[in-house]
Amino acid sequence: MTIEIVHTEHGKGRVRFLKGINLGQVTRLPDKHLVTQATAQVLLEGPDRSSFLTGDNCAVLPTDTVKNTVQALAKKHEFQSIEELALILAKHFVQAHPTVIHVAKVKLVEVQWDRLVTKDARGQLRPHHHAFVQGGTESRYTYAIARLVGNGKIDVTLAGGFTDLKVLKTTQSAFVGFLKDNYTTLPEVPDRLVSSSVSAHWEYSSPTATAQDAAAVRSALIEAFAGPSDTGVASPAVQYTLYKMGEAVLQQVPLVNKIELYMPNIHNLPVNLAHFGLPNIHPHGELFLPTDEPHGMIRTTVQRSPNARL
Numbered sequence: 525m526t527i528e529i530v531h532t533e534h535g536k537g538r539v540r541f542l543k544g545i546n547l548g549q550v551t552r553l554p555d556k557h558l559v560t561q562a563t564a565q566v567l568l569e570g571p572d573r574s575s576f577l578t579g580d581n582c583a584v585l586p587t588d589t590v591k592n593t594v595q596a597l598a599k600k601h602e603f604q605s606i607e608e609l610a611l612i613l614a615k616h617f618v619q620a621h622p623t624v625i626h627v628a629k630v631k632l633v634e635v636q637w638d639r640l641v642t643k644d645a646r647g648q649l650r651p652h653h654h655a656f657v658q659g660g661t662e663s664r665y666t667y668a669i670a671r672l673v674g675n676g677k678i679d680v681t682l683a684g685g686f687t688d689l690k691v692l693k694t695t696q697s698a699f700v701g702f703l704k705d706n707y708t709t710l711p712e713v714p715d716r717l718v719s720s721s722v723s724a725h726w727e728y729s730s731p732t733a734t735a736q737d738a739a740a741v742r743s744a745l746i747e748a749f750a751g752p753s754d755t756g757v758a759s760p761a762v763q764y765t766l767y768k769m770g771e772a773v774l775q776q777v778p779l780v781n782k783i784e785l786y787m788p789n790i791h792n793l794p795v796n797l798a799h800f801g802l803p804n805i806h807p808h809g810e811l812f813l814p815t816d817e818p819h820g821m822i823r824t825t826v827q828r829s830p831n832a833r834l
């Protein structure tokens with residue numbers, strides 16, 4: 525029997541850091557304090573697999589060094605976004621050890637600290653100088669890959685995404701006309717609540733993409749989900765809405781080539797209160813049991829056709 529290695533990688537996960545800029549007492553430094561908190565995962569790949577095959581570690585950059593490098597470069601470099609730092613880190617590992625590291629994959633997951641808006645000493649509402657509150661359940665990330673492609677040239681790609689963006693619509697959602705068989709009990713529902721915890725992962729056509737592009741993707745997704753603020757937009761199924769959300773991103777954010785979307789259908793089941801003389805029947809019912817176990821799973825990946833113009 526012959527055995528071959530198909531893939532190897534090693535690195536460090538859950539490397540947490542918080543970088544503060546302009547820190548110092550209010551009296552000494554009037555500039556607002558800035559914070560970026562993120563968790564890094566770095567995975568390295570190279571041609572020399574002797575540590576896996578023979579135990580010779582001469583081509584292994586210790587995972588402890590990987591952790592130290594993340595911390596040192598986050599301290600040394602001025603970066604405006606996790607995108608910028610991920611690119612700096614990915615390029616660094618390949619540039620520093622081109623003979624043993626051919627691919628560096630860096631994922632940075634941001635912990636969102638929103639600046640508090642409070643009254644100042646004169647009673648005016650203002651963004652706070654140095655106090656923050658943590659954002660919701662959503663976590664946004666960026667993923668940079670640096671790859672040695674020969675002659676010392678490095679190819680860099682950038683992707684973005686988020687997980688667990690919780691959304692809810694209380695009407696303009698239906699699910700009718702579906703395929704039925706002997707096991708179907710679901711009634712046709714012309715008007716229902718729809719709720720999800722959306723995850724998205726997208727690829728940029730250029731590593732010049734910024735945090736503003738990521739924000740534009742998020743806005744396009746949310747606007748397509750919700751529709752105009754007064755009328756909303758009809759959803760005949762999560763499937764259709766998910767496609768429309770992906771389409772909106774490709775139409776509105778030129779640097780995005782391809783996007784994968786996942787929307788679990790978190791059911792809100794009308795509670796049966798007939799026993800108490802309280803009719804609570806869809807669509808006029810008002811009390812629901814939100815439940816994610818089990819939940820529907822709906823995914824789609826959409827991309828610009830190869831011959832489409834940007």
Ligand SMILES: O=c1[nH]c(=O)c2[nH]c(=O)[nH]c2[nH]1
Nearest residue numbers: 699710760761762763789820
């Ligand atoms: O939007 C929906 N899509 C489905 O595929 C589905 N299946 C289901 O039971 N409810 C729903 N809702």
